[in-house]
Amino acid sequence: MSKRLENLAEEMHKGRLDVFMVTRLPNVRYLTGFTGSNAVVVVGRGAPVLLTDGRYREQVAREAPSCEPVIYRGEVAAALAGVLPDSGTVGFEESVSFAFHSRMAAAVPAGVVLKPTESLVEGLRAVKDAGEVSAIRGAVRCAAAGFEGALPVLRAGATEHEVASEIDYRMALAGAERPAFDTIVASGPDSSMPHATAGSRALAGNDLVMVDFGALNEGYRSDITRMVSLGGLSGHRTEVFDAVLDALSAAIDVLEPGIRASAVDAEARRVLEERGLAERFEHGLGHGVGLEAHEKPSLSLLSRDVLEPGMVFTLEPGVYFEGEFGVRVEEMVLLTGEGPEVITRGIAIEQQV
Ligand code: ZN
Ligand code: ZN
Numbered sequence: 001m002s003k004r005l006e007n008l009a010e011e012m013h014k015g016r017l018d019v020f021m022v023t024r025l026p027n028v029r030y031l032t033g034f035t036g037s038n039a040v041v042v043v044g045r046g047a048p049v050l051l052t053d054g055r056y057r058e059q060v061a062r063e064a065p066s067c068e069p070v071i072y073r074g075e076v077a078a079a080l081a082g083v084l085p086d087s088g089t090v091g092f093e094e095s096v097s098f099a100f101h102s103r104m105a106a107a108v109p110a111g112v113v114l115k116p117t118e119s120l121v122e123g124l125r126a127v128k129d130a131g132e133v134s135a136i137r138g139a140v141r142c143a144a145a146g147f148e149g150a151l152p153v154l155r156a157g158a159t160e161h162e163v164a165s166e167i168d169y170r171m172a173l174a175g176a177e178r179p180a181f182d183t184i185v186a187s188g189p190d191s192s193m194p195h196a197t198a199g200s201r202a203l204a205g206n207d208l209v210m211v212d213f214g215a216l217n218e219g220y221r222s223d224i225t226r227m228v229s230l231g232g233l234s235g236h237r238t239e240v241f242d243a244v245l246d247a248l249s250a251a252i253d254v255l256e257p258g259i260r261a262s263a264v265d266a267e268a269r270r271v272l273e274e275r276g277l278a279e280r281f282e283h284g285l286g287h288g289v290g291l292e293a294h295e296k297p298s299l300s301l302l303s304r305d306v307l308e309p310g311m312v313f314t315l316e317p318g319v320y321f322e323g324e325f326g327v328r329v330e331e332m333v334l335l336t337g338e339g340p341e342v343i344t345r346g347i348a349i350e351q352q353v
Helices: 003-014 025-032 054-063 076-083 098-107 120-125 130-153 160-173 188-192 235-254 261-274
Strands: 019-022 040-043 049-052 068-071 087-093 111-117 184-187 208-213 215-217 224-229 286-288 295-299 312-315 318-321 325-328 331-336 339-342 350-352
Touching: 003 025, 003 040, 003 120, 019 025, 025 040, 025 120, 040 076, 049 054, 049 076, 054 068, 076 098, 087 120, 098 111, 120 295, 130 160, 130 208, 130 215, 130 224, 130 312, 130 331, 160 184, 160 208, 184 188, 188 208, 188 318, 188 325, 208 325, 224 325, 235 261, 235 312, 235 318, 235 325, 235 331, 261 295, 295 312
Parallel strands: 019 087, 049 068, 087 111, 224 350
Antiparallel strands: 019 040, 040 049, 184 208, 208 224, 286 295, 286 312, 312 331, 318 325, 331 339
């Protein structure tokens, strides 16, 4: 049995589950290696059973040779009921749809109890192994090449969309499978929206441009934000930029194995509070990155996660002035037994074009 399935078996034991149904595709990939777009994995005592449809007959054999494949037609609930035991507790991921749950409840044998679970596999995925860390480092390299390669087109007159397309293209040239998410290029007043996209606005002199980008490499992602100023920073903007950088370095300074994620968020918030900017930092400090762009751990005031060696996550303090401008800087950190390693440090923070 793979280490990942062994760890899952432990979690299933703790949750008193006889069988566990994995429906979230990133979790399927993590546990089995299968990358198709339709799959449910049933983990019980023997080899995991992987249910998929006829399109993936060949792929499932190649990518997930340790699974027992079941190629089904029609309704997945009926196929699932056919591979479940007659009795026992069957865990399912709480993110399933209401329709899926209703069909399962109707299809399973009378002796089966369906039990919702929260983040069973996501919790395991938060701690990366060496292969995952190296894939993430590759995703950082592709993203860095994309961003740096696109700087020459990041000029007054270019639209946000043109800049984003150039970053995406350069990331692909550097070996990225595709962008990790829709590249954000938010210029001028657009930068005050934390989750802006790239639009038709043309960059203008004196703009502050927020660029949030990442690449997908071997299934793993990067997520980085840099600010680019056209014509330099001055006055209020410099103060805000410095405050965000101070919040970022304060957060990095407190990172150590065993610290609560909420305490790291609180530390960044404390620095912004001192500058009277805490109310303008309206999102969490960061999030894990891996097979998904947002995953565990969550670094926010409400998080109950504890940071452990092997976790890879972002720190992204941001301050936003509605309709005027925003500043966010986002680094990715690998926590090791010795402390934090900022794996995005090579991409210059102070960008002026
Ligand atoms: Zn980001
Ligand atoms: Zn992020």
